Amino acid sequence: MNLPVGIRSIAVKFPRIVRTNDYWREKFPELVDRASPKRVRLERPAFSTDASGIEIWSQEVKPYLADPFRGNVERRVLDLDESSLTLECDAAREAIAAAKLATEEVDLAIVTSLCSDRIAPSSAADLVRELELSCPAWNLDSTCSSALVALQNAWALVQPGLYRHVLVVVSYIGSHSVDEEDTLSWSVGDGAGAFVVSALKPNQGILGTKIVPTAATCGAYLHEIATDTQGKPWIRTKTGKDASLLAETAVDFVRTCCHGAVAAAGVTLEQIDFFAFNTPTAWYANVCTRALGIDPERTINLYPRYANIGAVLPVANLYHAAFEGKIRENDLVLVYTNGAGATAAASVMRWGDVALGAVLIPPTPLGKGGSEIPPTPLGKGGERENIFAAAPQARQQMLESYLIEWLAGALQIPLTQLNPQQSLAFLLDSLMAFELRRRIEVDLQVQVPIERFFGDGNIAQIAEFLLDRLVLSDLTSSSVFVANNDQTEREKLSF
Numbered sequence: 001m002n003l004p005v006g007i008r009s010i011a012v013k014f015p016r017i018v019r020t021n022d023y024w025r026e027k028f029p030e031l032v033d034r035a036s037p038k039r040v041r042l043e044r045p046a047f048s049t050d051a052s053g054i055e056i057w058s059q060e061v062k063p064y065l066a067d068p069f070r071g072n073v074e075r076r077v078l079d080l081d082e083s084s085l086t087l088e089c090d091a092a093r094e095a096i097a098a099a100k101l102a103t104e105e106v107d108l109a110i111v112t113s114l115c116s117d118r119i120a121p122s123s124a125a126d127l128v129r130e131l132e133l134s135c136p137a138w139n140l141d142s143t144c145s146s147a148l149v150a151l152q153n154a155w156a157l158v159q160p161g162l163y164r165h166v167l168v169v170v171s172y173i174g175s176h177s178v179d180e181e182d183t184l185s186w187s188v189g190d191g192a193g194a195f196v197v198s199a200l201k202p203n204q205g206i207l208g209t210k211i212v213p214t215a216a217t218c219g220a221y222l223h224e225i226a227t228d229t230q231g232k233p234w235i236r237t238k239t240g241k242d243a244s245l246l247a248e249t250a251v252d253f254v255r256t257c258c259h260g261a262v263a264a265a266g267v268t269l270e271q272i273d274f275f276a277f278n279t280p281t282a283w284y285a286n287v288c289t290r291a292l293g294i295d296p297e298r299t300i301n302l303y304p305r306y307a308n309i310g311a312v313l314p315v316a317n318l319y320h321a322a323f324e325g326k327i328r329e330n331d332l333v334l335v336y337t338n339g340a341g342a343t344a345a346a347s348v349m350r351w352g353d354v355a356l357g358a359v360l361i362p363p364t365p366l367g368k369g370g371s372e373i374p375p376t377p378l379g380k381g382g383e384r385e386n387i388f389a390a391a392p393q394a395r396q397q398m399l400e401s402y403l404i405e406w407l408a409g410a411l412q413i414p415l416t417q418l419n420p421q422q423s424l425a426f427l428l429d430s431l432m433a434f435e436l437r438r439r440i441e442v443d444l445q446v447q448v449p450i451e452r453f454f455g456d457g458n459i460a461q462i463a464e465f466l467l468d469r470l471v472l473s474d475l476t477s478s479s480v481f482v483a484n485n486d487q488t489e490r491e492k493l494s495f
Contacts, residue, residue: 006205008198011094011357014076014191035068053251060283071282075189075307077175087192094357095194107163109137112146112170115177143339146311154197166197172310177237189307193315200352208264211345218341251291257346265348273331275299278313325391358401383443399463420460
C-alpha cells in the first residue's frame, strides 16, 4: 500500500487581545528609550549574489536597525479566560469539522504545546478529554519545527494504512514565557493551529521531506524556572549567549533542507509555486528567499501581524496563503521551519482540496493611544466586499463564520458551541429569524425568504444559499463593455 497522504484540512486560532507596541511605550518607556538607537546611519544594502550566510542575514537586518521594535507591529496575547488548551481545542474542532469528520473518526492525535501556560510537560491527554476523542494521543516537541516533524510522523503512519485520520495540534504561548521587561517579549505572540492528515487524491500530498539537526544552535535560548509576583512557578525564556548562532547558521540550514526536500520530491525550486517559511523575525522570509534565489512574491510574511508564534508559524502561513488564494489545489508547496536546538525541516507537497477552518477575525487597524485593543467583530460593514475579495474556495466558510458570529452574539453563547451542521430552526425563534434576515439584507445586500430559516436547513446550507445569491447578484449587476471609437455599448446578463 502506498497511499498519497497529506493535509486534508487546516485551522488556526488566536487570542482575542491584540497587543501593539504602545503597550511597552506606555508601561515601560525607559526600556523602549534604551532600545532606541541614538544614531543609525543606514546605507543602501549592497546585495551580492555570492554573499555568505551571515552577510545575507546582516543585509536583511539592516533596514530594521532604526526601529527599536525591529519590525514588530502586533502580537496576539491570551485574555484572562483563554489558555493554550482552549486555543488548541478550538483549532482542533475547526480542523475536524472542516475535514467533515466525526470525532470518532480521528484515529490519532499528535500534540505540541510550546511555552504552555502551565508547568505540566504535556497536554495531549487533556486535549483528548476536552474534545471527547477516543483515540490515542501523544506529545511531540521539536521546538519551532514541531508541526513539520509531526506532519512527517502522521504521513508515515497513514501511508501504510496503520491510521486513517491523524489530528495534529500545535500551540505556542510566547507571552507567558518571557519577562515583559525583557525586549524579547516584543517579538513573541500566542496562537494555536491544527490540521488533519489523511489520504488524498492520486499525486497529491507529501512528496519529499528533509529534516536535519540544529544542535549547533543549542544555547541560543535559555529556559529557567522562575516565580511570578503571586509565587506561582513558570518557565522563563531568555536569549542565550550563543544567540548569534541563529544568524550564522540560518542560510546553511534553509539551503540544506530545501534543496534536500525538492530532490527527494523529484522537482526543482523553480517548479515550486509557493514557499511557506517560518518567520520568527521580520526579516527571516527575506533571508530565506535570498538564500534560495527565489522571488519574494512566492511567499508570505505574517510577522507584522502575529510576531513569532513558534511552532504555529507554518500552520498559520499555509492557512493564510490558502485563504488569500496564494495556494490552489495541485500547486507545489514547500514548507520550511527552523527549530533552535532541535531540528530544521522542509517538506514539499502537492496541495490538495484542503478545507479551511473558520475565517479569522480581520486584523485590527492600529489605534491611537491604545496599547491593547480587541479585534473588530463581524457585522461592522464591508462583509460583501470582503467575501468577493477572498479566494473563491474560502467564501463558503466566510459566510458560515459570519452566520455563526451573529448567532453566538444573539444567543449569547460561545462560538465553540456552534458548528455549520446545526439546524437554524433549532436555534432561532421567529423574532430572531426576522432580525437575522434584516442583518443579512443590510450586510450582504441579498434577499432571503423567511422560510429558509425554518425547516431542516442548517448553517452550512444557508451559507451556500447566500453564496449562490451573492454570485448571481454580482453577475446580473456586472456589465460587459464593448468599445467602438466614441461609442460604448452595455450588455446586462439576465437569468
